Amino acid sequence: MKQRPAADLSELPTFGLGPRSPTWWGTLAFMALEGTGFALAAGAYLYLAYLSPEWPLGVPPPNHWPGTIVMLLLLASVVPNHILNRYAEACAMVPVRIGLLVMALLGIAPLVVRWFEFPALNIYWDTNAYGSMLWVLLGLHTTHLITDVGDTLVLTVLMFTRHGYSGRRFGDVGDNVFYWDFVVATWIPIYLFIYWTPRLG
Amino acid sequence: MSSADLAHERDLAQQRAAAQKGDLAPEHDGPRDTGLDDASLDRWLARTWQTAPGIIGALSSVDHKIVARRYLITAFFFLCLGGLSAVAMRIQLSGPERGLIGPDRYNQLFTMHGVTMMFLFAVPIVQATGIYLVPLMVGTRNIAFPRLNAFSFWIYLSGGLFAWVSFALDMAPDVGWFSYVPLSGPEFGPGKRSDVWAQMITYTEVSSLAVAVATIVTVLKQRAPGMSLDKIPLYVWAMLVTSFVIVFAMPAVMITSTFLILDRLVGTHIFNPAEGGDVLLFQHLFWFFGHPEVYIIFLPATGMVSSVIAAFARRPVFGYLGMVLSLISVGFLSFGLWVHHMFATGLPKLGASFFTASSMLIAIPNGLQIFCWLATLWDGKPIVRTPLLFVFGFFFTFVAGGLTGVMLASVPLDLQVHDTYFVVAHFHYVLIGGSVFPLLGATYFWFPKITGRIMNERLGRWHFWLAFIGFNAAFFPMHIVGLWGMPRRVYTYPAELGWGNINLFITAGAVVLFLSFVLFTINLVHSALRGAPAGDNPWNAGTLEWATMSPPPNYNFAHIPVVTHAEPLWAERDTLPVATGLRVDVRELVISTVAEAHPDVREKSATPSIWPLFAALAVGATFLYSIFSPWAVVWGAGPIAITLIGWFWPKGDPEDEE
């Protein structure tokens, strides 16, 4: 077919941040599907709790302190996370590097506390269905935590190389910020499920 | 239309100013397509977008057309395996008390048939068709996240091979395609067969989800300038809705199969009633995915039907808005129906009535679509070629299947025929009528685009009539024998029941259906080698995939089209308005805004890479090992991390750096 020029795109920028970039939408889609997984696992927990006359099956409720500390650490990390986002939008290299280092540490810290959360559940996965669901929920969230911390670490190293000086990389930082918010947000319901529903009665 | 309509000049200036503030390497520039003559434009683009020659090049390809072609061939191969297992079953059932296949092998056969058809054929083939067509139809140069797309293919291929190798080793799952507990649980499912099911499902659904994400982002962000939401082809709408259904449904089956393997492998009690678990939880989770699955298969087929009908009726499909709204409402409603697969489990009455009502409700948007198609054909001057014949076959078969579906939605009837051949008949009418016939029509329709050659029309007509007659001969009598009480999933039946003759007839029908596929294969091979040359647009259709060559060059379009109409090629009969200003020395494509498709960014598309293959191998090995030991997750994490870093770490291409 013959063609006739009708629009000139030569002046368009070569990268866009946030919702202007496809990666942001891809991240959002992955959040949607992982969030569905979380919701279904939580639904399974509720379903079993609803069916069982004496949930949590005669087991003492878990010690909530390690989980609460993780919650506090994660909530605190949201502030530097968004400061980092601001700098990533401005493509400012030095503050972005510092911010990534801070976020890497703020990712590792809850992971360390997480190690103590599993024994604090006071039950094993193979004791009964209640124990299984606690381990599944905690395991699911831990997988996401590990994944995002790994991603942050690699990105931090990357931003210290010459590859960092590109709009695309700053976009990656923004998407990492976005995903970390998701990891924090999903912990709130799971935390309540694990530590506070057994205390309801 | 001028560029000022499409891009807001003021925004652009601001963005440029913002970009210059930051710590960015100075922007490189390269040759643009503006003003290049056709021959040099083709030379530049073909070099930039090529898949390198040689075996490493082939394994690194990220071209959506190449990946889609591999997907299509692989899915066809699995269709053959699924079909052969069906033929084997039918030969065993052709008479009473035949000794060809024993009960254990039969169990593996119907399970592998169901698993293969649902997870390795029906879903992958509609997604593969989308991988090929969606980027062309929205007028872009590659799918979004091309490496993720390549990765998904390797996952799919290895997952399917894994299932069939375990069949060869007499280790295939034997508990039905939905693998209910407690039969598949640790107590009643010894050996590794159910573990094979669980891990194969989780694994292959990774690939399905990856394609769904890539498709969604391609449709939302990579549409050609001017293709606002109301100008998206119906097929692309269908793929978009399907991809959303996948995103929200597939996690359910992954959760189900993961729970199952946890129960079997590390001793959790999620489905174990003795320790506070529940077996029906499995069914709820599975069918929360399983019913939408039917629509994952069916919705793309409706998109294909819309494309074929518009092309042969020579007018746009009647009631565009109604079509789009019914696609979306079917997508939503499909999540409210799962319990109708569980009527026989003794659910509370009110709950069951709710699901009966919603099962009947979904007939409304589906019916609306059918009426819109009929109106289109009525108003147009349809030319009956093979693709349209298959669409007629679809109408007839799908409506029949829908009728028995409405029957099954009523609880008393369902209780009566539950687990009989009536149900087998019903879902084959829906699945083959609703998806295989449209797919066959689509093959005849788009084959010229993919190969540059038209399929043989005479063989096509023979194929259609053999398939249609064979199908009905094989599956219609199943309703009857089901009402007589013949249960599904039995490897034989005693002669005194008098089911012998009708089963022999059914088998004869199945053989005719099988022969029609042999004919189809002959037509495919013959036409690919000797078919009449197709030209760019053999059917004079209106959507963008027909604006480029057949087969399309590796860069799809020499210039990105500018869209002003839902059927762009009918609106602009002699010249196509296009956009200029893109670089030709790097893989550049246009990112546009979600609703209006204003061009917004000139984004780089990823270059070929071998790492997606390595990542798939690492993930695959981890899954394989996890059938035997939970430590697989720990040992596999390292290799997976390394391959992912290799995948994402910039290698210095301009595509990575700028």
Ligand code: HEM
């Ligand atoms: C080539 C033509 C086909 C024939 C002759 C055929 C035949 C059969 C038969 C005889 C059974 C019942 C086995 C039993 O219950 O003992 C069956 C089950 C099934 N078929 Fe097909 N089939 C065909 C194509 C398909 C297609 C295209 C699909 C899906 C897209 C499909 C999906 C299924 C499923 C899901 C089951 C249930 C398996 C189970 O019980 O776990 N079939 N098929």
Ligand SMILES: [Cu+2]
């Ligand atoms: Cu259903």
